[in-house]
Amino acid sequence: MAPFPSELLATLTPLAVQHDSLAIPAHRNIVALAAARFEKPHWVVTPEQAAAASAPTRGSGGARFRGAAIAVETVDPQFALTEGLIINGPFRIGARDAQGAGLLPVEHDIYVLPDADEATVAALREWAMAVARHCWGAVIQSSGNVLRPDPESLVDLRLYSPDPQPNEVVATALRxxxxxxQPFQDRDGSEALYMQLEYDGTIVIRRYRASRELPPALSTVDWREFGPHVYEVSWIPPAPEELDNPSPSALHLIARRRASQLVARAATVLREQYDGTVLDFEDFMVRPADLKARTQGKYTGLA
Structure with missing residues (x-):
């Protein structure tokens, strides 16, 4: 893949040439995406405030200068992932520029990551890659290299529900x-459910009460829309070692695509039966439209 054009980055903001950036399809909810990892994300300077502050004004002095535009310094939008950790953006690029830079052929928002200490930078990059995977976006390195993590690798889903049901009831709902x-005893002694697929591995369903703090993403939805009872729907591929393979085989990809539809259908049934909010295994929210797309084998990342 060709490097991201530096001249395009330079037109967005000078910072984009010197720092790693996150590129995601436009209009995604950055507050919800940040809340999957960080506490109390919030706008410092909204895009509307930045646009207003950067707009030239008309002079009102003497007749000689009346009506002349007065240049002002450009103000970037700024978003705080958490207190004191600020990314600049969004900066919008059009569909044609995005496609030419190796992204999906739709408008994209670019967020520029800040300098920080080594541990913070590592956490930022991990978050940015997770967001890119969730949204079908990319991470643009300061070198211009474009990293596009595979969104279809996010197969497993969790429903956080207020309604706990025993496995025999869950099995009836999912049949x-x-x-x-059918039921089986998990390695920790708990009861779970599974279905062996003919060619594509195994679907496993576990239900348990969340033992740790609930994922931060749930703080962005009404408290009545989720609960502490987790219905976990996961996939074990025919060759589990392929999960860690950066270039999995064609057979693995085919099995993953088919199994992923079943996982999404199972999560849909559970959500319809027991209410709640669906997250993927990186704790990002999966909206109903995205979940429906998965049941149909569609992974646009744009729903």
């Missing part, structure tokens, strides 16, 4: 989409 579902 229309997982007809051979």
């Amino acid at each position: 229309p989409v997982l007809p051979q579902i």
Whole structure:
């Protein structure tokens, strides 16, 4: 893949040439995306405030200068992931520029990551890669290299529900989409459910009460829309070692695509039956439209 054009980065903000950046399809909810990792994310300077502050004004002095535009210093939008940790953006690029830079052919928002200590930079990069994977976006390194993590690798889903149900009830609810579902005893001694797929591995369903603090992403939704009871729907591929393979085989990808639809259908049934909010395994929210797209094998990342 060709490097991201530095001249395009320079037109956005000089910072973008010197720092790593996150590129995601436009209009995604950056507050919700930040809340998956950080506490109390908030706007410092909104895009509207930045645009207003950067707009030239008309002079009102003497007749000689009346009506002349007065230049002002450009103000960037700024978003605080948490107190004192600020990213600059969004800066919008059009669909054609995005496609030419190796991104999806849609408008993108660019957020420029800040300088920080080594541990903070590592956390920022990990978050940015997770967001890019969740949204079908990319991380643009300061060198211009474009890193596009595979969104379809996020197969497993969790429903955080207020309604706990025993496994036999869950199995009955899921049987229309997982007809051979049956109980088994997990390695920790707990009861779980599974269905062996003919060619594509195994779907496993576990229900448990969250033992740690609930994921920060849930703080962005009404408290009545989730609960502490987790319904976890996961996939074990035919060759589990392929999960860590950066270039998995064609057979793994085919199995993953088919199994992912079943995982999404199972999560949809559970959500319809027991209410709650669905997150992926990186704790990002999966909206109903995104979940529906997954049940149909569609992974646009734009729903």
